[in-house]
Amino acid sequence: MHDKSVEILLVEDNPNDEMLAMHAFKKHNLANKVHVVRDGAEALEFIFCTGVYAERLCENPRMILLDKKLPLVDGLEVLRQIRANPRTSMVPVVMLTAAAEDRDIIESYQLRVNSYIVKPVDFEQFSETVRQLGYYWMLINRQPTAVS
Protein backbone atom coordinates (compact mmCIF):
# COMPACT_ATOMS: atom_id res chain seq x y z
CA MET A 1 0.00 0.00 0.00
CA HIS A 2 2.85 2.38 0.70
CA ASP A 3 4.19 2.28 -2.84
CA LYS A 4 1.21 2.86 -5.02
CA SER A 5 -0.66 6.12 -5.25
CA VAL A 6 -4.04 6.27 -3.57
CA GLU A 7 -6.81 7.96 -5.51
CA ILE A 8 -9.70 7.44 -3.12
CA LEU A 9 -9.34 7.33 0.65
CA LEU A 10 -12.39 5.68 2.18
CA VAL A 11 -12.83 6.36 5.90
CA GLU A 12 -15.45 3.90 7.10
CA ASP A 13 -15.78 1.97 10.35
CA ASN A 14 -18.85 -0.09 9.47
CA PRO A 15 -17.63 -3.35 7.83
CA ASN A 16 -20.93 -3.75 6.02
CA ASP A 17 -20.83 -0.28 4.48
CA GLU A 18 -17.17 -0.78 3.59
CA MET A 19 -18.03 -4.01 1.78
CA LEU A 20 -20.90 -2.35 -0.08
CA ALA A 21 -18.73 0.60 -1.11
CA MET A 22 -15.88 -1.63 -2.26
CA HIS A 23 -18.31 -3.83 -4.17
CA ALA A 24 -19.69 -0.75 -5.93
CA PHE A 25 -16.18 0.56 -6.67
CA LYS A 26 -15.17 -2.81 -8.14
CA LYS A 27 -18.29 -2.95 -10.26
CA HIS A 28 -17.42 0.41 -11.76
CA ASN A 29 -13.68 -0.23 -12.07
CA LEU A 30 -12.77 2.27 -9.39
CA ALA A 31 -11.53 -0.18 -6.71
CA ASN A 32 -7.96 -0.24 -7.95
CA LYS A 33 -6.65 2.69 -5.99
CA VAL A 34 -8.93 2.81 -3.00
CA HIS A 35 -7.37 2.68 0.45
CA VAL A 36 -9.61 2.01 3.46
CA VAL A 37 -8.99 3.28 6.99
CA ARG A 38 -11.40 2.35 9.76
CA ASP A 39 -11.24 5.15 12.31
CA GLY A 40 -10.61 8.90 12.43
CA ALA A 41 -7.17 8.59 14.03
CA GLU A 42 -5.95 6.26 11.28
CA ALA A 43 -7.42 8.65 8.70
CA LEU A 44 -5.34 11.52 10.12
CA GLU A 45 -2.21 9.34 10.24
CA PHE A 46 -2.73 8.38 6.61
CA ILE A 47 -3.44 11.91 5.43
CA PHE A 48 -0.57 13.54 7.31
CA CYS A 49 1.85 10.59 6.96
CA THR A 50 2.38 10.03 10.64
CA GLY A 51 2.23 6.98 12.95
CA VAL A 52 1.83 3.74 10.99
CA TYR A 53 1.90 5.81 7.77
CA ALA A 54 5.12 7.70 8.55
CA GLU A 55 6.88 5.84 5.73
CA ARG A 56 4.18 6.53 3.15
CA LEU A 57 5.09 8.64 0.14
CA CYS A 58 3.16 11.70 1.27
CA GLU A 59 0.88 12.31 -1.67
CA ASN A 60 -2.68 13.58 -1.36
CA PRO A 61 -5.47 11.26 -2.41
CA ARG A 62 -7.59 12.54 -5.29
CA MET A 63 -10.60 12.46 -2.99
CA ILE A 64 -11.58 11.51 0.56
CA LEU A 65 -14.87 9.81 1.40
CA LEU A 66 -15.50 10.46 5.03
CA ASP A 67 -18.04 8.92 7.36
CA LYS A 68 -19.24 11.24 10.10
CA LYS A 69 -19.45 8.88 13.04
CA LEU A 70 -16.03 7.34 13.52
CA PRO A 71 -14.14 5.73 16.42
CA LEU A 72 -11.33 7.68 18.14
CA VAL A 73 -11.62 10.90 16.10
CA ASP A 74 -14.94 12.11 14.69
CA GLY A 75 -15.36 12.73 10.96
CA LEU A 76 -15.98 16.46 11.42
CA GLU A 77 -12.72 16.80 13.36
CA VAL A 78 -10.87 14.94 10.60
CA LEU A 79 -12.38 17.38 8.10
CA ARG A 80 -11.39 20.35 10.25
CA GLN A 81 -7.77 19.22 10.39
CA ILE A 82 -7.67 18.56 6.63
CA ARG A 83 -8.94 22.08 5.93
CA ALA A 84 -6.61 23.69 8.48
CA ASN A 85 -3.44 22.34 6.85
CA PRO A 86 -2.28 24.19 3.70
CA ARG A 87 -0.93 20.94 2.24
CA THR A 88 -4.33 19.26 2.35
CA SER A 89 -6.79 22.16 2.45
CA MET A 90 -7.83 21.70 -1.20
CA VAL A 91 -8.31 17.93 -1.27
CA PRO A 92 -11.93 17.18 -2.23
CA VAL A 93 -13.73 15.76 0.78
CA VAL A 94 -17.17 14.19 0.49
CA MET A 95 -19.13 13.29 3.60
CA LEU A 96 -20.77 9.92 3.04
CA THR A 97 -22.94 9.22 6.02
CA ALA A 98 -26.13 7.64 7.24
CA ALA A 99 -27.38 10.82 8.92
CA ALA A 100 -29.52 13.33 7.04
CA GLU A 101 -29.71 15.69 10.00
CA ASP A 102 -29.58 19.36 9.09
CA ARG A 103 -27.20 20.11 11.96
CA ASP A 104 -24.60 17.68 10.56
CA ILE A 105 -25.07 18.92 7.01
CA ILE A 106 -24.69 22.57 8.03
CA GLU A 107 -21.63 21.91 10.17
CA SER A 108 -20.01 19.96 7.35
CA TYR A 109 -20.54 22.78 4.84
CA GLN A 110 -19.32 25.32 7.37
CA LEU A 111 -16.13 23.27 7.70
CA ARG A 112 -15.91 23.49 3.88
CA VAL A 113 -16.81 19.99 2.86
CA ASN A 114 -17.11 19.79 -0.94
CA SER A 115 -20.21 17.66 -0.93
CA TYR A 116 -22.49 15.84 1.52
CA ILE A 117 -24.10 12.56 0.59
CA VAL A 118 -26.60 10.51 2.55
CA LYS A 119 -25.93 6.80 2.03
CA PRO A 120 -28.87 5.24 0.22
CA VAL A 121 -30.21 2.22 2.12
CA ASP A 122 -30.95 0.27 -1.06
CA PHE A 123 -27.84 -1.44 -2.47
CA GLU A 124 -28.54 -0.68 -6.13
CA GLN A 125 -28.98 2.99 -5.29
CA PHE A 126 -25.87 2.94 -3.12
CA SER A 127 -23.91 1.44 -6.00
CA GLU A 128 -25.22 4.07 -8.42
CA THR A 129 -24.35 6.83 -5.96
CA VAL A 130 -20.79 5.50 -5.58
CA ARG A 131 -20.45 5.37 -9.37
CA GLN A 132 -21.67 8.94 -9.78
CA LEU A 133 -19.50 10.36 -7.05
CA GLY A 134 -16.45 8.45 -8.22
CA TYR A 135 -16.85 9.70 -11.78
CA TYR A 136 -17.65 13.24 -10.72
CA TRP A 137 -14.70 13.76 -8.40
CA MET A 138 -12.19 11.65 -10.30
CA LEU A 139 -12.99 12.64 -13.86
CA ILE A 140 -14.88 15.93 -13.94
CA ASN A 141 -13.70 17.95 -10.97
CA ARG A 142 -10.36 19.70 -11.30
CA GLN A 143 -7.76 20.15 -8.59
CA PRO A 144 -4.69 22.35 -8.74
CA THR A 145 -1.80 20.25 -10.03
CA ALA A 146 0.56 21.78 -7.51
CA VAL A 147 -1.11 20.23 -4.47
CA SER A 148 -2.03 16.78 -5.75
Add this chain to the structure above:
Amino acid sequence: MNDKSVEILLVEDNPNDEMLALHAFKKHNLANKVHVVRDGAEALEFVFCTGAYAERHFENPRVILLDKKLPLVDGMEVLRQIREDPRTRLIPVVMLTSSAEDRDIIESYQLGVNSYIVKPVDFEQFSETARQLGYYWLLVNQQPSEVR
Protein backbone atom coordinates in the same frame (compact mmCIF):
# COMPACT_ATOMS: atom_id res chain seq x y z
CA MET B 1 -39.36 33.62 -13.55
CA ASN B 2 -40.05 35.21 -10.21
CA ASP B 3 -42.67 32.66 -9.29
CA LYS B 4 -41.08 29.31 -9.89
CA SER B 5 -38.20 27.91 -7.89
CA VAL B 6 -34.81 27.89 -9.54
CA GLU B 7 -32.69 24.80 -9.08
CA ILE B 8 -29.71 25.73 -11.24
CA LEU B 9 -28.44 29.28 -11.58
CA LEU B 10 -26.20 29.49 -14.63
CA VAL B 11 -23.96 32.56 -14.71
CA GLU B 12 -22.58 32.74 -18.22
CA ASP B 13 -21.82 35.70 -20.50
CA ASN B 14 -20.81 33.76 -23.60
CA PRO B 15 -23.98 33.14 -25.68
CA ASN B 16 -22.41 30.12 -27.32
CA ASP B 17 -21.54 28.45 -24.03
CA GLU B 18 -24.98 29.32 -22.66
CA MET B 19 -26.61 27.65 -25.66
CA LEU B 20 -24.43 24.57 -25.30
CA ALA B 21 -25.17 24.28 -21.59
CA LEU B 22 -28.92 24.74 -22.02
CA HIS B 23 -28.94 22.28 -24.90
CA ALA B 24 -27.19 19.72 -22.73
CA PHE B 25 -29.56 20.36 -19.82
CA LYS B 26 -32.60 20.00 -22.11
CA LYS B 27 -31.28 16.77 -23.56
CA HIS B 28 -31.02 15.35 -20.08
CA ASN B 29 -34.30 16.81 -18.76
CA LEU B 30 -32.60 19.28 -16.46
CA ALA B 31 -33.53 22.50 -18.30
CA ASN B 32 -36.80 22.95 -16.46
CA LYS B 33 -35.53 24.96 -13.54
CA VAL B 34 -32.45 26.67 -14.92
CA HIS B 35 -32.22 30.43 -14.74
CA VAL B 36 -29.54 32.21 -16.73
CA VAL B 37 -27.89 35.51 -15.80
CA ARG B 38 -25.28 37.02 -18.07
CA ASP B 39 -23.00 39.12 -15.90
CA GLY B 40 -21.69 39.16 -12.34
CA ALA B 41 -23.82 42.12 -11.24
CA GLU B 42 -27.02 40.39 -12.38
CA ALA B 43 -25.86 37.23 -10.61
CA LEU B 44 -25.54 39.15 -7.33
CA GLU B 45 -28.93 40.81 -7.83
CA PHE B 46 -30.50 37.42 -8.43
CA VAL B 47 -28.79 35.70 -5.50
CA PHE B 48 -29.52 38.52 -3.02
CA CYS B 49 -32.91 39.56 -4.48
CA THR B 50 -31.97 43.15 -5.21
CA GLY B 51 -32.30 45.44 -8.24
CA ALA B 52 -34.14 43.70 -11.07
CA TYR B 53 -34.79 40.75 -8.72
CA ALA B 54 -36.06 42.71 -5.71
CA GLU B 55 -39.47 41.07 -6.10
CA ARG B 56 -38.10 37.53 -6.29
CA HIS B 57 -39.11 35.16 -3.52
CA PHE B 58 -35.85 34.64 -1.59
CA GLU B 59 -35.01 31.02 -2.15
CA ASN B 60 -31.51 29.71 -2.76
CA PRO B 61 -30.85 27.78 -5.95
CA ARG B 62 -29.75 24.17 -5.43
CA VAL B 63 -26.49 24.86 -7.26
CA ILE B 64 -24.79 27.83 -8.90
CA LEU B 65 -22.68 27.30 -12.02
CA LEU B 66 -20.35 30.23 -12.20
CA ASP B 67 -18.12 31.36 -15.05
CA LYS B 68 -14.91 33.05 -13.93
CA LYS B 69 -14.59 35.82 -16.50
CA LEU B 70 -17.75 37.89 -16.34
CA PRO B 71 -18.73 41.46 -17.28
CA LEU B 72 -19.26 44.06 -14.51
CA VAL B 73 -18.40 41.81 -11.56
CA ASP B 74 -15.87 39.00 -11.83
CA GLY B 75 -16.82 35.40 -10.93
CA MET B 76 -14.38 35.32 -8.01
CA GLU B 77 -16.00 38.41 -6.48
CA VAL B 78 -19.46 36.88 -6.93
CA LEU B 79 -18.22 33.75 -5.13
CA ARG B 80 -16.67 35.85 -2.35
CA GLN B 81 -19.95 37.68 -1.71
CA ILE B 82 -21.96 34.43 -1.74
CA ARG B 83 -19.62 32.92 0.86
CA GLU B 84 -19.73 36.03 3.07
CA ASP B 85 -23.49 36.16 3.53
CA PRO B 86 -24.94 33.71 6.10
CA ARG B 87 -28.05 33.27 3.94
CA THR B 88 -26.11 32.07 0.91
CA ARG B 89 -22.77 30.76 2.11
CA LEU B 90 -23.80 27.10 2.10
CA ILE B 91 -25.06 27.06 -1.51
CA PRO B 92 -23.01 24.66 -3.61
CA VAL B 93 -21.05 26.72 -6.14
CA VAL B 94 -19.29 25.11 -9.08
CA MET B 95 -16.83 27.10 -11.17
CA LEU B 96 -17.42 26.21 -14.83
CA THR B 97 -14.77 27.96 -16.82
CA SER B 98 -12.35 27.73 -19.70
CA SER B 99 -9.39 28.50 -17.45
CA ALA B 100 -7.30 25.51 -16.38
CA GLU B 101 -4.73 27.71 -14.69
CA ASP B 102 -3.60 26.56 -11.27
CA ARG B 103 -3.78 30.13 -9.97
CA ASP B 104 -7.51 30.32 -10.75
CA ILE B 105 -8.20 26.84 -9.39
CA ILE B 106 -6.37 27.57 -6.14
CA GLU B 107 -8.05 30.96 -5.65
CA SER B 108 -11.46 29.39 -6.23
CA TYR B 109 -10.90 26.68 -3.63
CA GLN B 110 -9.51 29.26 -1.20
CA LEU B 111 -12.72 31.25 -1.61
CA GLY B 112 -14.69 28.10 -0.80
CA VAL B 113 -15.88 26.83 -4.16
CA ASN B 114 -17.31 23.30 -3.93
CA SER B 115 -16.02 22.12 -7.25
CA TYR B 116 -14.03 23.44 -10.21
CA ILE B 117 -14.72 22.27 -13.74
CA VAL B 118 -12.86 23.14 -16.92
CA LYS B 119 -15.31 23.40 -19.84
CA PRO B 120 -14.59 20.70 -22.37
CA VAL B 121 -14.10 22.18 -25.87
CA ASP B 122 -15.77 19.25 -27.60
CA PHE B 123 -19.58 19.53 -27.68
CA GLU B 124 -20.31 15.90 -26.85
CA GLN B 125 -17.98 16.06 -23.88
CA PHE B 126 -19.47 19.37 -22.77
CA SER B 127 -22.94 17.82 -22.94
CA GLU B 128 -21.83 14.79 -20.91
CA THR B 129 -20.17 17.04 -18.33
CA ALA B 130 -23.33 19.15 -17.99
CA ARG B 131 -25.37 15.98 -17.51
CA GLN B 132 -23.07 14.59 -14.84
CA LEU B 133 -22.81 17.82 -12.91
CA GLY B 134 -26.55 18.45 -13.09
CA TYR B 135 -27.32 14.96 -11.80
CA TYR B 136 -24.62 15.13 -9.17
CA TRP B 137 -25.63 18.43 -7.60
CA LEU B 138 -29.39 17.98 -7.97
CA LEU B 139 -29.78 14.31 -7.16
CA VAL B 140 -26.73 13.00 -5.31
CA ASN B 141 -25.57 15.93 -3.19
CA GLN B 142 -27.51 16.90 -0.10
CA GLN B 143 -28.06 20.43 1.18
CA PRO B 144 -29.41 21.55 4.54
CA SER B 145 -33.14 22.11 4.16
CA GLU B 146 -33.21 25.28 6.25
CA VAL B 147 -30.98 27.36 4.00
CA ARG B 148 -33.18 26.86 0.96
